[in-house]
Amino acid sequence: MRLRHGRGAVALAFAVVAGTGTAGTLGSTPTAQAAPLASPTSPTSLTSPTADAENPSVWPRPHSLRRTGTPATVTDEIALRTGPTADPYAVQALRTLLRQAGARRITTTGDPVPPGTLVVHAGTQTPDRDLPSGGYELTVDGDTVTLTGTGPDGLFHAVQTLRRLMRPDGTIAGAVVRDWPGTAVRGTTEGFYGEPWTREQRLAQLDFMGRTKQNRYLYAPGADLYRQARWREPYPAGQRAEFRELAERARRNHVTLGWAVAPGQAMCLSSDADVKALTRKIEAMWALGFRAFQLQFQDVSYSEWHCEADAERFGSGPKAAAQAHARVANAVARYLAHRHPDAAALTLMPTEYYQDGATEYRRELAGALDAGVQVAWTGVGVVPRTITGRELATAREVFRHPLVTVDNYPVNDYAQDRVFLGPYTGREPAVAAGSAALLANAMAQAEASRIPLFTAADFAWNPRSYRPQESWRAALADLAAGDERRAEALTALAGNGASSVLGGEESAYLRPLMEAFWREQTGTDGTAAGREQEATDGTAAGQKRPTTDDTANRQKRATTDDTAAEQTRNPAQDRLRAAFTVMRETPARLSGTPLALEVTPWTQQLARYGDAGLVALDMLEALRTGDPTAAWTAYRTLGELRERLGAARVTVGEGVLDPFLARAQRAYESWAGLDAEPDADRGGGGDGRTVRFPHTRTLATVTVLAAPGTQGTVEARVPGAGWRRVGALDASGATELTARLRADAVRVTGPAPGRVRHLVPWYADSPAAALELPGTADAEIGGTRLLTARLSALRPADVRDRLTVEAPKGIEVRVPGDALTLPRGASVEVPVEVTVPEGTPVRSYDIRLAFGEVSRTLTLRTFPRTAGPDLARTGTARSSADETPDFPASAANDGDPRTRWSSPVEDGAWWQVELARPVRLGRVVLHWQDAHPSAYRIQVSADGRRWRTAAVVRGGRGGREELRMDERDVAYVRVQGEKRATAYGYSLWSVEAYAVAD
Ligand SMILES: [Ca+2]
Numbered sequence: 001m002r003l004r005h006g007r008g009a010v011a012l013a014f015a016v017v018a019g020t021g022t023a024g025t026l027g028s029t030p031t032a033q034a035a036p037l038a039s040p041t042s043p044t045s046l047t048s049p050t051a052d053a054e055n056p057s058v059w060p061r062p063h064s065l066r067r068t069g070t071p072a073t074v075t076d077e078i079a080l081r082t083g084p085t086a087d088p089y090a091v092q093a094l095r096t097l098l099r100q101a102g103a104r105r106i107t108t109t110g111d112p113v114p115p116g117t118l119v120v121h122a123g124t125q126t127p128d129r130d131l132p133s134g135g136y137e138l139t140v141d142g143d144t145v146t147l148t149g150t151g152p153d154g155l156f157h158a159v160q161t162l163r164r165l166m167r168p169d170g171t172i173a174g175a176v177v178r179d180w181p182g183t184a185v186r187g188t189t190e191g192f193y194g195e196p197w198t199r200e201q202r203l204a205q206l207d208f209m210g211r212t213k214q215n216r217y218l219y220a221p222g223a224d225l226y227r228q229a230r231w232r233e234p235y236p237a238g239q240r241a242e243f244r245e246l247a248e249r250a251r252r253n254h255v256t257l258g259w260a261v262a263p264g265q266a267m268c269l270s271s272d273a274d275v276k277a278l279t280r281k282i283e284a285m286w287a288l289g290f291r292a293f294q295l296q297f298q299d300v301s302y303s304e305w306h307c308e309a310d311a312e313r314f315g316s317g318p319k320a321a322a323q324a325h326a327r328v329a330n331a332v333a334r335y336l337a338h339r340h341p342d343a344a345a346l347t348l349m350p351t352e353y354y355q356d357g358a359t360e361y362r363r364e365l366a367g368a369l370d371a372g373v374q375v376a377w378t379g380v381g382v383v384p385r386t387i388t389g390r391e392l393a394t395a396r397e398v399f400r401h402p403l404v405t406v407d408n409y410p411v412n413d414y415a416q417d418r419v420f421l422g423p424y425t426g427r428e429p430a431v432a433a434g435s436a437a438l439l440a441n442a443m444a445q446a447e448a449s450r451i452p453l454f455t456a457a458d459f460a461w462n463p464r465s466y467r468p469q470e471s472w473r474a475a476l477a478d479l480a481a482g483d484e485r486r487a488e489a490l491t492a493l494a495g496n497g498a499s500s501v502l503g504g505e506e507s508a509y510l511r512p513l514m515e516a517f518w519r520e521q522t523g524t525d526g527t528a529a530g531r532e533q534e535a536t537d538g539t540a541a542g543q544k545r546p547t548t549d550d551t552a553n554r555q556k557r558a559t560t561d562d563t564a565a566e567q568t569r570n571p572a573q574d575r576l577r578a579a580f581t582v583m584r585e586t587p588a589r590l591s592g593t594p595l596a597l598e599v600t601p602w603t604q605q606l607a608r609y610g611d612a613g614l615v616a617l618d619m620l621e622a623l624r625t626g627d628p629t630a631a632w633t634a635y636r637t638l639g640e641l642r643e644r645l646g647a648a649r650v651t652v653g654e655g656v657l658d659p660f661l662a663r664a665q666r667a668y669e670s671w672a673g674l675d676a677e678p679d680a681d682r683g684g685g686g687d688g689r690t691v692r693f694p695h696t697r698t699l700a701t702v703t704v705l706a707a708p709g710t711q712g713t714v715e716a717r718v719p720g721a722g723w724r725r726v727g728a729l730d731a732s733g734a735t736e737l738t739a740r741l742r743a744d745a746v747r748v749t750g751p752a753p754g755r756v757r758h759l760v761p762w763y764a765d766s767p768a769a770a771l772e773l774p775g776t777a778d779a780e781i782g783g784t785r786l787l788t789a790r791l792s793a794l795r796p797a798d799v800r801d802r803l804t805v806e807a808p809k810g811i812e813v814r815v816p817g818d819a820l821t822l823p824r825g826a827s828v829e830v831p832v833e834v835t836v837p838e839g840t841p842v843r844s845y846d847i848r849l850a851f852g853e854v855s856r857t858l859t860l861r862t863f864p865r866t867a868g869p870d871l872a873r874t875g876t877a878r879s880s881a882d883e884t885p886d887f888p889a890s891a892a893n894d895g896d897p898r899t900r901w902s903s904p905v906e907d908g909a910w911w912q913v914e915l916a917r918p919v920r921l922g923r924v925v926l927h928w929q930d931a932h933p934s935a936y937r938i939q940v941s942a943d944g945r946r947w948r949t950a951a952v953v954r955g956g957r958g959g960r961e962e963l964r965m966d967e968r969d970v971a972y973v974r975v976q977g978e979k980r981a982t983a984y985g986y987s988l989w990s991v992e993a994y995a996v997a998d
Helices: 049-054 088-100 154-165 199-211 237-252 272-288 308-314 318-339 360-368 389-399 429-434 446-461 468-480 484-495 511-522 549-567 571-590 594-598 600-625 628-647 657-672
Strands: 064-067 077-082 105-107 118-125 136-141 144-150 175-179 185-190 216-219 256-261 292-296 347-349 374-377 403-407 437-441 689-706 713-718 722-728 734-749 756-763 769-772 776-780 784-793 799-801 803-806 812-814 820-822 827-835 844-851 854-863 876-879 910-928 933-941 947-954 960-980 987-996
Touching (some): 088 105, 088 154, 118 154, 136 154, 144 154, 154 175, 154 199, 185 446, 199 216, 199 237, 199 446, 216 437, 237 256, 237 272, 292 318, 318 347, 374 389, 389 403, 389 429, 437 446, 446 468, 446 594, 511 657, 571 594, 571 600, 594 600, 600 657, 734 756, 769 844, 769 854, 776 960, 910 933, 910 947, 960 987
Parallel strands (some): 077 105, 077 118, 185 216, 185 437, 216 256, 256 292, 292 347, 347 374, 403 437
Antiparallel strands (some): 136 175, 689 756, 713 722, 713 734, 769 784, 784 827, 799 820, 803 844, 844 854, 876 910, 910 960
16 A cells, blocks of 8 residues: 655654563563453453463464463374364364474374374364354363364464464473454555565465464555556466465465455546456456455545546546445445355445545445445554544444455555564554454565564454563564574564554663663763762751651662772673674574565664674773773774764664764763864964964863874963973874963874864863753752752863752752762763751742852742642633644643643633632643643633733743742633744643642
8 A cells, every 4th residue: 555645644653662571581482361351252261370481372362271281292193083074274284283293194094093192183163152253272181182163264273373382392282272363354465565575475474374363465566557557457477377376375374365456547437348347357366366355446536537438427526436436346346246255345445545534535435335345444544653443433434334454554665764563553452353354564574574463463363462562572583483593683673673653662672771871881860970979978068967768878879889880890781782782793693584685774774783882882981991092993983883874774773773872972072072172273284283272271181183193293382482392192093191381272283184183172270070950940848859960070080079059048958978079071960959848938049059169059949838639620621712623621631641732823822720719829730742832821810800920931841841839819720822832833731730738
């Protein structure tokens, strides 16, 4: 299916889902477990969740699987007892499986068998209310295995489950399984634009579908003209032979082959001759083995016909198009019903396949289409992030025909830089249960598609018990086929390609490793800053010394971590290094597999990221151990690698991998002083590099970074005395020279321009560190507020000093009491705990923090404590106007975090709530959607007419914003917009209001 661009339907929104396991956990795949089903066939005996670890892995997850105590052993000779109606393909699959498991002789006579022989019973029953078609029962107990299927597919499914119970040692896990498909028709569409799959890929896909209990393959490649513009023509002989082969393989795997035809661009829809030509083509496809058909009209214009007669007969516009499409569909459906009563129901892909609700076209189509025809849709949106049962129900009401859900995941023809390898998510179970068929549209990369398709098959089979992450890990393990190194590489590949329109957190397995690494590297808890502090407590001079557990623990933790960091290497670094190494080795680890060829650009990009990640770690380690040469070399390599990564046309680990490298680079730049490097003087001197200072400074150190092997002399100009030699460049390229003198310029002489990349003077007459504090902060009277001060070292050495506090009487401020050491180049966060005792007056207080020569002032505003319920919930909301009725004012105080109010595009739009009774208002909490104001005010009123301003916000950043106030006699609270931050209006998920505590 073509995914249209620029319709606003494809909204790329990435959300966070539950984290995934690390590569190391892949070997032990989670196991099947039954879950209660709201259906009359719900099993009574459920697997205990605690038995999970022991359970055999069966995928798709069975509805009911119970372990029994007695495993079976595959013996040399096996007695196979098949019922008279047993499906021959299923029996053949069973025989193959038993032989693979080690059986040498399979007897089928009724003769007595020697003791100890494994007896396998295989039969088929008629489906009934308890076990629908496709269902099966399987018992493995001691020397007997019994497989009983219902309908034509049940026994085959039982064999697939038996395969999953087989162990490498030739035994079969003892189990009682009772299972059935949760979606009658489930499978895959080959419908992408681009190079279609090869014969081999399709055959392998059909085998995969058999193993994963999928039963529909819809052939609809975007590049196949014989099903589009050239639909009248027969396929060439080679392709016909290929289709016959596909059909045979499909039969063996209990998969129905479907063929999609899109004749709209080359058909006179009113012409009986053309309809006849179409049924003739369908007849030809039937002869090749296709048993299901789809008519596609999705890329059709309502104002353009392909013959005069159509315009005369149907007119123009959506209704006319619907009439025409229904006529052709009805004719084909009647033809099939007459000639091939056992054909699957005809599907129509209408022009409006992704819209929401009723339209002229849809209404007309619903009325004109024969009852048996099924209608395809993709959910609301071409690639919807979610599909809900309600949306499906609405679409079914609109179309008034059974729906085939053709889900545009993981198809990637609209985003060819990506492979979508995350699990199938965001579809409610009711979508599977309520669809006549659920088909997932595959990617051009057939083998790689199996990761998401495995999970989609799992969902379709047992939607209520579907767990995306477990299913995903099983999919990876399945593809790795027991090869541990390959499994790790697949986890890296899929883990860095897991995000999509559906959501999915990118690089979920790496993020925690990176966070832990940076935490240990820079001590965002203030740990690095506390490196040398002793375990004593301290508070600002003149203050009481309250000891809260939190502060004590924080400081203790800081000390402990630092000791570890001093003595051993950052342990998080080892884990990250291992992960980067797997990435680097991914192409090699996957080589020789069909998948490797499909995803070469992505594995290569992943390998480059692995390389770059390792270089970044080496560089940071060199900074830690103080090796400027190694760090400079690594920094340059990292820059080159990042450039190559940026030039690649494929995307992996977006938002995670490159930011890690960028952060590592910044760490070096801060360490080497490049982030504050003054501009070189272009006109000064014919060679090297010169930096002039605006005024005379006391120089401390000069850092020069040059191409390795560059020779030259570093000089400083002393006013009145001229240029003085400071020292010579180091052959390594990284030079750092101490230069204690007053100077107004530095330069490097000797080398050709361009060889000196950086010339950084460090001064002794400026603060050794920078201190950043929030300018203002609000605090509750009687409460404690934790703030953060950021300290950055500004010297080419560790900076050691004490953070001191001057606070007004009555305000208690606690900071780490002992001297802090800032490692060179580091920027660390230090906790600042502010306590406002009961009885403190409401007003602003200035708090001054100092570190060495630098000091900053924080204005603390105190407010009374609030308590009680959110008063907005029981209030009545109004607004200046709503964008649409879907986003009413009431959505911002309905307690539902998924609904929102949205305003028209007006700076002055407002939202307000009338409270149930007047209160003394202390706090308002706003949850903005992306559309938020940059400036707004909170106004309050006693009567809804005369308003006063309670809080003003400038530079609003959206998200959650909390505002404090102390306003008496408030019956109305208004959020008054002043300036929009985006091109949209304002949108609020919710507004909360709290009263001052009594
Ligand atoms: Ca809401």
